[in-house]
Amino acid sequence: MQHFVRVALAAVLAAAVAGGAAAAANAPEHVIKYRQNLMKAVGGHIGNVALLVKGQVDFSDGLVTDTQAIVDLLGNAGIAFPEGTAEGKTKARPEIWQDRAKFDAALEDTIGKARALVTAAEGGDMAAVGAALGTLGKSCGACHKSFRIKDE
Amino acid sequence: MPQVIPDQGRVVRRVALAAATVLVAAGAHAGDPERGAYLAAVAGCASCHTDVEGRGPPYAGGPALKSDFGIFRAPNITFDPDYGIGTWSEDDFVRALKRGVSPGGQPYYPAFPYVSYAHMTDRDARDLYAFFRTVEPVPEAALGHELAFPFSVRLGLWAWRLLYFDPSDDALDTTSHGGYLANALAHCGECHTPRNRLGALRTGMAMAGARLGDGDVAGNLTPDPDTGLDWDATDLRFFLQTGLTPDGDAAGGAMALVVEHSTGKMTPEDLDALVAWLEALPPVRNALKKPSSD
Secondary structure, eight states, X not given: OHHHHHHHHHXXXXXXXXXXXXXXXXXXXXXXXXXXXXXXXXXXXXXHHHHHHTTSOOOGGGHHHHHHHXXXXXXXXXXXXXXXXXSSSOOBOTHHHHTHHHHHHHHHHHHHHHHHHHHHHHHTOHHHHHHHHHHHHHHHHHHHHHHBOOOO | OTTHHHHHHHHHHHHHHHHHHHHHHHHHHOOOHHHHHHHHXXXXXXXXXXXXXXXXXXXXXXXXXXXXXXXXXXXXXXXXTTTSSTTOOHHHHHHHHHHOBOTTSOBOXXXXXXHHHTTSOHHHHHHHHHHHTTSOOOOOOOOOOEEOTTTTOTTHHHHHHHHHOOTTOOSSXXXXXXXXXXXXXXXXXXXXXXXXXXXXXXXXGTTSOEXXXXXXXXXXXXXXXXXXXXXXXXXXXXXXXXXXXXXXOBOOHHHHHHHHHTGGGOOHHHHHHHHHHHHTOOOOOOOOOOOOOO
16 A cells, blocks of 8 residues: 555656746747757867867777767757747847748758868868868858847 | 051051050059959959858848947949949049048948048059959849938038048058058058947047957957057968967958958958068057956
C-alpha cells in the first residue's frame, strides 16, 4: 500500500513537472536566450577559425570541426526566430518578421558560404580558408546590417 | 622650294612645341582616374552617396543618415549637369571637398566630412575629380535633407565655420600616412572621435569613440585598458579586411559599410599604415557601451 502511494505520487509529480515544462517551453525570453547562445557559439567557432587564419594559433587539426560546427549551428538558426519573439532583451530587428523571405534568403546565403568554408578547410589550403572566411564574414555582416539592432 | 622647307620645319616644330606645352599644362592638372577610383573607395564615398540597400545607381544620392540635428541625405555626385555636379570645374570640386563650399558659395553641413577632407592633398582631390568624371551620370534628383530648426537654416553654418572650421588646424595628425588615412581620406574620426553639442570634433579625444545619431556606437579605438580596444595589429588588420572581430562577431551597422566599401579594399601598404597608426594611439578613457547580454 505504502509502495502504491509512493508510485502514484511519483507519477503525479512527474506529470506535473512534464506538464509545467511543456507549458513554459518556448517562452519568448528563452527563445531569445537560445538564439543568443547559438549566435555566440557560431561566433566562437568563427573566432577560432580566424585565429588560425591570422596565424595566432596553429591547431589546424581542429579546423574542419570548427567549420562544420558553423554549418550545423546555422542550420538551427531558422527555428530560433519564431513569430512573437521580437520583443524583449533582443537585438533582433522587427524586419525579420516583416520580411521573412528576405531574412530566410540571407540566412541561406550565409549557410552556403559556411559550407564553402568547410570545403576549403578540408582542402587544407590556408589561403583558400582565409578567403572563404572573409566571404562568410561579409555574409554575416550583411545579415547583421539588415536584421540586427545596432549597439546601444 | 628649298627655302620653304625650313619654314615648314619651323612651323611644325612650333606646333609641336605648342602642343607639348598644352599637354604639360594639362598634365599639371589632369588627375588620374584610376588612382581616383581607389581613393574614392578608401574615402568610402559610396557609403553615403550610393543608396546600396535601395539599389540606387552609384553615387546618385545616398540613404538617410540620422543625426542629432535631423536626417541628412548625401547628394547626387555624378556628372549630370542638372542633378549632379556635371558643371563643376576641377577647382570647384577641390574647393567643395576641402573647404565645404559649393560652387555657388553655399556652405555645406559638416555631415559632409570636409573638416577631414580639408587635410586631403590637392593631388588626391584632383584624382577624385578625374574619377568621378568617369562615373555614369544619373539624371535624377537625390532626396534632400530633413533638418530641424534652427539647423535647417544654412546661414548658421557660417557661424559654425567661424567657430570650428580651421583648415590649417593640425590638432589631428595627418602627417604620417596612417594618420592621413584615418583623419583625412578615410575620415575615421568623423564617427570615432567624439563631438561637442554643436557637432564639432573634440580633437583632444581622437578616436576615443562616440555615440552616433542613429543609436549606433562607434567604438573607442584607443588602447585604454578598460574602455578601449585590446586587439593587436593582426586583429585590427583582419577586422578591417573582413569585418570579423576576435570574438568571431561580424560588424553590422555603419562599420559593415566601411569594411565593404573602404577598408576591405585597401592595399596592404595602406592597411599596414593605418593599423600602425591606430596601434600607436594614446589611450583615452571613454566608456560608451553598456554591458550587454549578447
